[in-house]
Amino acid sequence: MKTSVYPPKPVPGDRIAVISPSSGLPGILPLPYELGLRRLREEFGLEPVEYPATRRMGSTPQERADDIHAAFADPTVKAVMASIGGSDQITVLPLLDRELIRAHPKPFFGTSDNTNLLMFLRNLGMVGYHGACLMTELGRPCALHPMSAESIRAALFTSGPYELRAAERFGDTDRDWADPETFRVERDSEPAHGWIWHRPERVVEGPSWGGNIEILSWLLMADREIDRDPAAYDGGVLFLETSEELPAAEDVFHILRSMGERGLLARFPALLMGRAKAWSFDRPNGPEAKRRYVVEQREAVLRALAAYAPQTMAVFDVDLGHTDPQVVIPYGGTVRVDGPARRITVTY
Numbered sequence: 001m002k003t004s005v006y007p008p009k010p011v012p013g014d015r016i017a018v019i020s021p022s023s024g025l026p027g028i029l030p031l032p033y034e035l036g037l038r039r040l041r042e043e044f045g046l047e048p049v050e051y052p053a054t055r056r057m058g059s060t061p062q063e064r065a066d067d068i069h070a071a072f073a074d075p076t077v078k079a080v081m082a083s084i085g086g087s088d089q090i091t092v093l094p095l096l097d098r099e100l101i102r103a104h105p106k107p108f109f110g111t112s113d114n115t116n117l118l119m120f121l122r123n124l125g126m127v128g129y130h131g132a133c134l135m136t137e138l139g140r141p142c143a144l145h146p147m148s149a150e151s152i153r154a155a156l157f158t159s160g161p162y163e164l165r166a167a168e169r170f171g172d173t174d175r176d177w178a179d180p181e182t183f184r185v186e187r188d189s190e191p192a193h194g195w196i197w198h199r200p201e202r203v204v205e206g207p208s209w210g211g212n213i214e215i216l217s218w219l220l221m222a223d224r225e226i227d228r229d230p231a232a233y234d235g236g237v238l239f240l241e242t243s244e245e246l247p248a249a250e251d252v253f254h255i256l257r258s259m260g261e262r263g264l265l266a267r268f269p270a271l272l273m274g275r276a277k278a279w280s281f282d283r284p285n286g287p288e289a290k291r292r293y294v295v296e297q298r299e300a301v302l303r304a305l306a307a308y309a310p311q312t313m314a315v316f317d318v319d320l321g322h323t324d325p326q327v328v329i330p331y332g333g334t335v336r337v338d339g340p341a342r343r344i345t346v347t348y
Contacts, residue, residue, distance in 0.1 A: 001236035001267075003207045004127045004332035006348075007105035009157055010078035012045030017071035017079070018134055020054050021064050022086025022113040025135065027055040029177045032139030033083060039138045040081075043149070044156065049077055061088070065095035068117070072104045079156065084135040085112025085243075090218055093120055093225065102126070107156070109133070109328070111321060112243055115211030119225045122209070122332035129155050129348075130211055130239070130320065131328030140324065141175065142186040147325035155328040155348045161336075164318070164327050164344040167192045171324045172277045173284075174244075187324065192275075198302065198314040200339030204270035208335045208346075210239040212321065214247055217255045220262070230263040237335040238265075241274030241321025242297065246283055249296035253304050260308025270337040271314040272329075272344065273301055274321035313339050 010016060018037070020026060026033035033055075040046045051067035053059035071080045093116055102124045108117060109132040118128040132138065132152045140148070147167060154162045171189040175182040210216060219225055227233065242252065259265040276297045278290035285293060298316050305312050315337065319327050327346075329335070334347040 001207050001209070001233050003334065004122055004125050005105065006127045006159065006333065007107050008078070009107060009159060010046060011157065014046055014078040015049050015076050016040060016046040016081055017051065017074070017077045018048045018054055018081055018083055019051055019064070019067045019071055020059070020083045021068060021092055021110070021117055022082070022089045023084055024053060024055060024057040024059055026083050027057045029135070031180065031183055032135040032177050035183060036134035036138030039144060040134070043144065044153065046079070054083060061091040062095055064092050068092070069097055069100055072101045072106055077106065079107045080109070082110030082114045082133050084133050085110070085114055087113055089113045089116040090222060090224065092116070096120065098124060109155070111136070112212050113215055115215040116219065116225070118211055118331040119219065123225055127333040128331040129328050130331045131155065131326055137326055140187070141183045145325040147319070147327070151327040155330070158348055160347060161345050162348050164346060166194045166317070167319045167325050170275060170319065172322070173279045174281065192317070195318060195342070196298070196316040197339065197342060198305070198316070199311070200313055200342065202313060203336070203338045203340070204237060204313060205334065205336040206235045206237050207332050208237045208239055208329055209233060209332070211241070211331070213240045213242055213252060213255055214245065216240070217258070220258065230267050233264060233267040236268050237270045237272065237337060238268035239272040239274070239320060239329055239335070242276055243322050244277055244280045246277065246280055246293065249300040252297055253300035256301065256304035257308070260304060265304065266309040266312070268309070269312055271305070271312055272318045272320065272335070272337070273298070273314060273316045275317045275319055275323040277322040313337060315344065318344070
């Protein structure tokens with residue numbers, strides 16, 4: 001699997017584009033958005049730049065594509081960050097000018113539906129960063145999580161190895177972003193119990209690929225941005241996570257089974273599986289229901305690996321994706337998974 005090129009990093013004082021390639025939620029939920037902008041300025045020393053569709057719900061795919069083009073083409077903008085995810089970024093991809101973006105490489109940060117743009121950039125040979133949406137991470141209630149802040153700062157400003165560590169506590173319950181009181185109180189958390197390792201007999205190092213598994217399944221169905229030759233992914237590190245939609249364990253298995261039938265799953269000698277979000281406003285699970293959901297999802301992943309990639313090493317409950325704290329994963333960048341030492345190192 002080919003390694004992508006790391007774009008030049010910003011430095012404090014630089015301008016950073018804030019775009020909404022998916023949902024325009026900043027327009028109707030300004031509290032986490034404005035908090036994220038303030039933290040970019042005050043805690044990271046960057047100057048946010050907004051675009052016509054950044055705060056607009058219902059913007060067209062073309063309007064969002066225009067914002068992406070403007071952000072990458074502007075020589076004074078040194079990095080790009082998504083405000084949040086969504087569900088229809090796949091409709092923006094066909095409208096993007098590959099040569100324009102390829103000619104102006106910049107670090108792009110985003111998760112969830114932004115898997116679309118991260119994969120698009122990787123196919124242009126550019127490392128992106130799976131993590132640090134402005135509203136969810138920078139706009140976190142009460143204060144930035146120290147572990148998230150450290151990872152974001154390292155990914156934004158530094159180059160080289162960065163060793164991940166397991167969180168001691170995590171949170172996946174949310175409060176109403178429309179209520180100012182939400183932002184005055186630290187969010188709930190519960191004890192974490194470390195990473196769970198499967199087949200940790202070897203060391204794997206390679207470029208990362210994957211993202212949100214639901215978005216990845218849509219890209220597979222649309223046959224968009226996925227190499228038709230599975231061998232193109234040989235030796236890579238697959239990383240996956242699930243969203244607040246709380247996909248059923250059987251749905252996760254079916255997606256992985258389809259990847260296996262395509263000959264894709266076995267190409268990755270290592271898998272990092274993000275901590276499964278097990279609570280949502282639509283499904284406010286209690287402790288036992290949350291535990292059951294996480295266990296069932298892990299068993300579904302292991303069942304798929306047993307059938308299609310029995311030699312693949314896997315690490316579960318990595319703090320990536322829809323969880324708090326959240327670490328940034330370089331998309332297309334180098335990830336080293338050291339099973340015997342139980343260590344994960346990424347290269348920012």
